[in-house]
Amino acid sequence: MGPIPQDVLAQRRARFRAQLGEGVALVPGAKLVRRSNDVDYGFRQRSDLLYLTGFNQPNAVALLSRDRFVLFVQPREPAAETWTGRRPGVEGALRDYGADEAYPIAELTERLPLYLENVPRLYHRFGDDRDIDEIVQLALERVRSRVRAGITAPEEIVAPQSMLHEMRLLKEDGELEILREAADISREAHHAAARACREGAWEYEVEAALLHVFRARGGSGPAYPPIVGAGNNATILHYTENCSRLAAGQLVLIDAGVELHGYASDVTRTYPVGGRFEGRAREVYAAVLRAQQDALAAIDVGTSLRSIHEVAARSLVKGLLELGVLGGAPEDLFEEQAYQPFYMHTTGHFLGLDVHDVGNYSVGGKPRPLEPGMVFTVEPGLYFSVDNEQIPEELRGIGVRIEDDVVLTHNGVEILTSAIPREIDDVEAWMRA
Template sequence: MHAPVLNRQTLFSRLKDNSAVLVKSGEELIRNRDVEFPFRAHSDFFYLTGFSEPDALLLMSKIDGEERTTIFLRPKNLEQEIWQGRRLGVESAPATLQVDQAYSIEELDEWLPELLIGSEQLLVSFSDFSEWAEIIAPLIEQLKKQVRKGVDSPTTLFDLDVLLHEQRLIKNHREIELMRKAAQISVQGHLAAMAVAASANSERTVQIALENAFYQHGAQRVAFNSICASGENACILHYTENNAPLQSNALLLVDAGAEYHGYAGDITHTFPPSGKFSTEQAALYSLVLKAQQAVIQMIKPGVLYGDLHQTTLRILTAGLLDLGLLKGDLTTLVADKAYTEFFMHGTGHWLGMDVHDVGKYKIDGEWRPLEVGMVLTVEPGLYVSDRHQNVSAKWHNIGIRIEDDVLVTEKGCEVLTAGLPRTVAEIEQWFVEHSHK
């Protein structure tokens, strides 16, 4: 079955009778003058339609037990298509997208009120509520004017995110196949980054090799702006300039992922382009890897999400204490959050169509248990820069993050991004084996 059809069926099963769902694909945005940013459909819309044109709107209605799917989209226009690319068009939409009916987006004001007759509850994403208000306000006003004809207008607005984002959090079998592919394409990109790093003269050279491999292996786009950070730049969490020279004997932190049919990969790999870790680099790297592997080994259904982070904090704090970067009592240091000087972000996040994917982390104020079908990243890190004046200079400008994508399975977990050398020994051996290529 077409994946979006399956996704719609699941959502329909969760809707109350006499409800209607509205989801937009989004609009093209101008970058400068008459040049647009590359368009990517809103993830909720693509999840339910598999359609990626701008200026489209999906209506799912469940009225008196009848489920109907309607799409509004741009009509065919030969002149516009010559300049800007092909459009699916109204006539082809029902069969191609497996929807019940299609109308021109130019007819939205005419048809939408009629299609909503009988709807008591209207569901839209409150994340975009200001945009929906412009559509909903005149719509409700128009329906209320027909009250003497026996037409009732929706009386309840409901946040679609509550239903749809929880649905998206649990991946079905088709989504998991796509995420495996996105993950493995991402692995190939990171291997290409390693291969070029030894001879590269700049962060940008590494980025080019990385992203070129993504596209060569079937990615449609990058999942987010790639980070290729050498030396002190790795201590900037969201460094994306990628325009500095590679620093001799410094670590290179590469945080990047490929997007495949709407689903994101997300890997961070940290390694020495020279092929050899210094003593301090190896010590901090091994500590981060120890935390990451301990968390991955914990992942299985029923484990509380918050417990993963607590494991990271305790391992990293104990390691920093052993290395002399922190001083004091372990329990006190953890309680006082002394680790935030060197580790200031979470241990991971949900992953899916969005790189920071949707879904709640807590239920009724409590960390939620992991469930089969969830995909999350595991990405502890340590960042020691020259601002840490209380730390010996030999540790300065070492930024390390190690990140993999992990699927929760019935028996435990599956690391979707397996395939990179991870230990200090594995990375150094990789460079020995590939130095002649």
């Protein structure tokens, strides 16, 4: 499974450029970020530039108008490439990435004013990159200074994301194929992690099992820092220390997915140390599983992530009543959001090039109706902190989340991660396999 091919990227750019009218759009890429002293973090391109160009090198900027696609890139430099790897350079930007024009990134300051002359609208989002913002400001000042020569500067500055993110929200066939492959890699990784959930093992050993599969199957690594939380650590939503030892009777919450060709998988499963769900942990797991099943059954064209969340929350209220955590009328408890101390996040988010992908969740002040091509997660959970003295003692230190990746199609709902078991008997058998 390879990255999105250049002909598809060209089609994306054509659709985007058609929306620009007489305007010009500037889409900056990412820079290297210093980790410590003279060591950088691994490079990850900004998703908007990756979506439009596939260009996966630092310090690049794309400029697009109705009739041209320009790339500003790092030039070829043999000495630097000896240390840090090959660069496509200006030549590669033209030859391999379909640019109509390409220039060294150092020439952006000089050339940008030429592209802004007599253009009514500039598409650029300020605040993402201070250096690019300064170049844009300088370019605007230079164009404005030529007013006596009959040159006009853009009168309107608009963030291009309002158009670009709407495109990214509806996934193409090629994107779905990558997401399916990412889901399969995550399936294998979760299987390896589940088998590592043994008494006495360390959370970081379980994490290592995940990371090995991610890279061995061709992924670039995790799509986000993996969460491997045993016992009370599972009640911390974004626990990433992964440094505790697994003990008998605990549940281990694993939230981890691979990144493949820029696209994220996002999967959570909760496994019992030793391979069997027992006691109250089994009851909590069953309540969360039922909530996810109810939420998945509620998905349809025209529903919203908000309505799906409400279905899950109502189901969790029922579970909390059965567990003896809440008391009262179910609908009153739902309206009062009495579940929030134990379920404090929403049930889903969009998924794609970003794990929390782009796209507006509301339109016209109302929850956005779901459409075919949208990919999102369904991830209810219950979390009972060991420090919460208001709940039964035997529930304290139990955290459960079950998360799957879903695509809405014209034919219904496809659960991309359905091959990773969720049912109690299936999970136990999987851990033994």
